[in-house]
Amino acid sequence: QSALTQPPSASGSPGQSVTISCTGTGSDIGGYNYVSWYQQHPGKAPKLMIYEVSKRPSGVPDRFSGSKSGNTASLTVSGLQAEDEADYYCSSYAGKNNSPYVFGTGTKVTVL
Amino acid sequence: EVQLVESGGGLVQPGGSLRLSCAASGFTFSVHWMHWVRQAPGKGLVWVSRINGDGSSRSYADSVEGRFTISRDNAKNTLYLQMNSLRAEDTAVYYCAREENVAFADWGQGTLVTVSS
Numbered sequence: 658q659s660a661l662t663q664p665p666s667a668s669g670s671p672g673q674s675v676t677i678s679c680t681g682t683g684s685d686i687g688g689y690n691y692v693s694w695y696q697q698h699p700g701k702a703p704k705l706m707i708y709e710v711s712k713r714p715s716g717v718p719d720r721f722s723g724s725k726s727g728n729t730a731s732l733t734v735s736g737l738q739a740e741d742e743a744d745y746y747c748s749s750y751a752g753k754n755n756s757p758y759v760f761g762t763g764t765k766v767t768v769l
Numbered sequence: 770e771v772q773l774v775e776s777g778g779g780l781v782q783p784g785g786s787l788r789l790s791c792a793a794s795g796f797t798f799s800v801h802w803m804h805w806v807r808q809a810p811g812k813g814l815v816w817v818s819r820i821n822g823d824g825s826s827r828s829y830a831d832s833v834e835g836r837f838t839i840s841r842d843n844a845k846n847t848l849y850l851q852m853n854s855l856r857a858e859d860t861a862v863y864y865c866a867r868e869e870n871v872a873f874a875d876w877g878q879g880t881l882v883t884v885s886s
Contacts, residue, residue, distance in 0.1 A: 658830075658831075660813065689871075691871040691872070693871075693872035693873065695814070695873070697814075702864060702876040702877065702878055702879055703806075703814065703864070703873070703876055704876070705872055705873060705874050705875075708869075708870045708871070708872035708874075709870055709871065709872070712870070714874065746813060746814050748814075748816075748872070748873070750871050754828050755828060755829065755830070755831055755834065756816065756828075756830050756831060757816075757819065757828055758804075758816040758819075759816065760806075760813060760814040760815060760816060761813070762813055763813040763814070
């Protein structure tokens with residue numbers, strides 16, 4: 658199972674928006690509405706930010722939003738803040754018994 | 770509050786074995802799928818293995834199939850990963866994670882496994 662494809666980096670100034678793409682196939686992103694997004698600060702564990710394409714867990718600011726079109730999912734961070742600087746990973750359910758989950762390659766978001 | 774605390778990592782020689790543990794609290798452990806996810810130094814997240822609530826269903830990534838075994842003890846609220854025939858490429862931080870809504874809802878702090886001679 659190949660990793661989902663994300664851009665290595667993205668950036669924006671405070672208050673601006675940044676959108677990260679995550680491209681898979683019809684066997685993962687395109688086949689299920691089970692895309693999730695994770696934020697990871699250096700040396701820390703990942704944190705769930707979005708699940709089921711566009712739902713936010715309790716406590717996640719509404720500045721974070723998710724969407725999907727075909728085999729590509731996207732995470733948008735609006736009103737960028739300094740604490741949003743982190744690595745972001747997408748993940749998708751892939752349905753197979755072996756490797757039922759696949760992660761993206763990761764995107765480093767820099768707040769300029 | 771959900772807490773997941775991994776332990777058991779360390780330095781091991783190629784071909785050696787190690788058993789990781791993940792102590793869970795703050796939720797009904799026995800009803801949740803649990804996962805192991807790893808991250809090699811400076812690299813991305815990679816799914817490793819999962820087990821269902823009663824331990825009757827398990828899955829593995831191709832890269833660890835036949836070498837790693839996931840298990841759980843619901844009486845002790847603990848998840849395990851037995852790792853045998855370890856290779857240099859297994860070097861990583863290993864996280865346990867609780868599944869909810871087909872996502873990794875909660876993560877432990879991770880435990881570092883280093884495979885080197």
